[in-house]
Amino acid sequence: MTPFDYRRAADQTEALSLAEGGRCRFLGGGTNLVDLMRQNIExxxxxxxxxxxxxxxxxxxxxxxxxxxxxxxxxLAAHPVVRAQYPMLSRALLAGASAQIRNMATVGGNLLQRTRCSYFYDAAGSRCNKRDPGAGCDAIGGLSRNHAILGTSEHCIATLPSDMCVALAALDAIVHLDGPMGPRSVPLLDFHQLPGTTPHIETVLRPGELITAIAISPSAVAANSRYRKVRDRSSYAFALVSVAAGLDVADGRIRDVRIALGGVAAKPWRAVQAEDVLRGEAPTRENFLRAADVELAAAKPTEANAFKIELAKRTMAAVLGDLTGAGA
Structure with a gap:
């Protein structure tokens, strides 16, 4: 581990002052950052x-x-208002990591956790554009079962591991920031970036900027929501595919719907096309699968992770079915 200075901030003003200038990172729970520092990636x-x-x-x-x-x-997962009015968020948080890690990890740090791509973590033996811009991507043509199928580029096919962020994307959350240029707010959907030609630039966070809060507005969709995570084992595993969804149905028609996917892209993937297909339609399994087909039409899988397309479609239909009684 590279030597570093350590400073503890008493309040937000002091935190921003201590971070001004130099190559500094904010430390919350440290459940991801400290691991990356130990492996000399950060x-x-x-x-x-x-x-x-x-x-x-x-x-x-x-x-x-x-x-x-x-x-x-x-x-956050245990808060009574979250459990009652934002169940997809509570379920997403409880699906992440282990109880011990959840007790340490912070909401701000969850937004900033980095990919669990094995090539990204293999600093000694693998090429990674996210870790070393311009080096190449060994995941492309390599072991890519857990990698992205949407929003990829020739430079990176890594996925964002967060469960919480998938729910926040479906809830239209707003991220509040503060930094050298003053406070600002960014929609969660715009906070993370797709790889394009610069996969090492993962968020819109500016140098010295601090995440201060996340805001969520109430809605009928938020109150009637679910989160489902499909993974290789039942605990302490990252998603192959996850779905956060909420529905507002009136008079036998879908009045509003929110859907976000995890495990399929470098950011929480808001299923906007699927939502557009479903609004105004009857809440049936046939319509859910039709909407999923439209959303996944742009998928560009590798040979190893092509199964994620059908898995995402079926999971999306199953979650929406749970919300309406339309069946899995």
Whole structure:
């Protein structure tokens, strides 16, 4: 591990001041960042510990949420309003990692966790454009069963491992930031970036910028929602495919719908085309599968992960079916 300075911030103002200038990273729970530092994949000159900043979950007058970035994943999953009004978010959090890691990991850190691609982690023996821009991508043509099928490029086919972010994408969450240029807000859907020609640039976060909170608005879709994660084993495994979905049905027709996919792209994949197909239609399994077909038409799998296309379609239809009683 490369030597680094360590500083603990007493409040947000001090955190931003300590991070000003230099190559610095903010430290919350450290469940991903510290591992990357131990393997010399991340080598910040300094860490600013923000774990002591207030960890608050505020419920707005209309039932929305303002979630502090230092809130632990386990605390958010257990919050009564989250469980009652945003069940897809609670289920997504509980599907991630282990109980011990959820007790340490923060909401802000969850947004910033990096891919679990084995080639990315193999700094000594594998080429990775995300780790070393311009080096090449050994996952393309290599072992790619767990890799992306949507939004890929010739430079990278890695996936984002977060479960929480998939639910937040379906909930139209807003990420609040603060930094040298002042506070700003970014839709969660725009926070992560697809690889394109610059897979090493994973988010729109600017140098010295700190995630301060995540905001979610209430809706009928959020209240009637599910999260399902398909993986190789029942716990402590990353998604092959996951689906966060919510439905608002009135008079036998889908009035509104939100769908996001995980395990299939370098960012939470909002299934906008599938949503467009379903609005105004009857909530039937046939319509769910038709919408899934439209969404997955753009998939570009490798030989090893082509199974994810059908898996994503069936999982999407199953989750929507659970919400409507239309069957799996």
């Amino acid at each position: 080598a910040p000159a300094a860490l600013v510990d923000v774990s002591r900043l207030p960890a608050t979950i505020d419920v707005t007058s209309k039932g929305g949420l303002i979630i502090g970035a230092t809130v632990r994943n386990s605390a």
